[in-house]
Amino acid sequence: MKSLRTLFFTFCCLVLCGNRANANYVSDTVVSPVKKVEKKPRNVIFILTDDHRYDYMGFTGKVPWLETPNMDKLASEGAYLPNAFVTTSLCSPSRASILTGQFSHSHTIVDNQAPDPGNLVYFPQYLEKAGYQTSFFGKWHMGDHGDEPQPGFTHWESFPGQGVYYNPTLNINGKRVAYKDSTYITDLLTEHAVDWLDNRDKDKPFFMYLSHKAVHAAFKPAKRHKGKYKGKRIDLPSTYDQTKTGEYRDLNWPQWVADQRVSWHGVDYMYHGNDGIYxxxxxxxxxxxxxxxxxxxxxxxxxxxxxxxxTLVIYMGDNGFSWGEHGLIDKRHFYEESVKVPLLVRCPELFEGGKKPEQMVQNIDIGPTILAEAGVKQPDNMPGVSFIPILTGDTNAPSRKEVFYEYYWEYDFPMTPTVFGMRTDQYKYIKYQGIWDRNELYDLQNDPDEMYNLIADPDKQEIAKEMSTAIYDWLESTNGMQIPLKRTIKYSTGDFKHKNEF
Structure with missing residues (x-):
């Protein structure tokens, strides 16, 4: 296997070489003059869903009774990238990474409360500057931000926080409109998105960002779909029972994973309720x-x-979701089902359908991909790369040999520790910060379920050392060698209030 240090050097050369030492984010909110490349601007639609794991679509066969004919068609007529990852498996950090093209420690929206520091530039701002008409529909949820219109979007429709499934109130270009009569949010956003497309300026290229609340907990289907799968069951994952039986000790899993089984994110006390996983x-x-x-x-x-x-159509999830793997539900951790997301791409003018490339891509690649298709030069502070060459078969284009991961401990959900990680095509290394527990190393080719932790294997010590070093090298090269702290104030009532400072 090629040296991991060599792989990291390749990553730096291909992806990070353009970064300036202090270019974690643009110094102010003024967008620099757009440099165009010789390319006809392409219309783009980006559809983002919440908590949709990578393999919960009909065509994957993961859930035999799940029917998603339109996603299936998107994959067959376009491409399904099965190795798409987020840099942080959590709503706000992932959405910020998509919009800025940066890692969490760079944009500093490290959890669901951390505020926008006020000096970030979102990639749609470059599109708008280049003459695109742009629109946003749905869930914004970037730290503690509300529903107010954001820069880069000529048309805006959103709601504060997680929003609601039924009878939402939308902020439409600064005016709040309440909807009643069992209005379902997914349907409403779709209807408004199509209306905007139909009434757009036909002489300008367009970019539309459709950001669904679904399928975030607490799950509420449209009334027409309620009961469709009643009584159906999934096959429980191979690692479902290990923390219950104590086998995790023989498998060298961390203690915190076993402890979480009876927590908010554990299968025996899911969201502090008694509903079964099925x-x-x-x-x-x-x-x-x-x-x-x-x-x-x-x-x-x-x-x-x-x-x-x-039109380039991209469908993606903001993070994955566990359904019983390692005795866990939800996200945050660096196991495959949490960090992987669905990524479907379609554009017949660019590439033939039916593709399933195995190369790894990340959410920080969304901005660079869309900017490239718009003919706009990628800013130096975006470390991602366009994944279109992967789909067109350009073997000379840069591709990612590894992905890096970070998650920062949250006061509201203290069950999951701070995590740093690295994944190659064969190995995954998970490093914990601030907890007295063991790290993890998995051979993904021989152990795709991540059951056998090899961190103590004498034959794997050099691999673990190289991957740990590579994580620190990545953090150091991207100004990530500090953990953002959040001030927490406890009141006499027992309530907690958070003030984020960086």
């Missing part, structure tokens, strides 16, 4: 059906208008 999965899958129909509605509009061949 019922929760059914609610999740039924909620996903509305998203699949939304995809179909968008694609039908493009076809009707003759835009389906030339």
């Amino acid at each position: 019922d929760k999965v059914v609610d999740y899958c039924e909620t996903l059906l509305g998203v699949d129909e939304s995809v179909g509605t968008i694609m039908e509009y493009l076809k009707k208008e003759g835009l389906d061949e030339s």
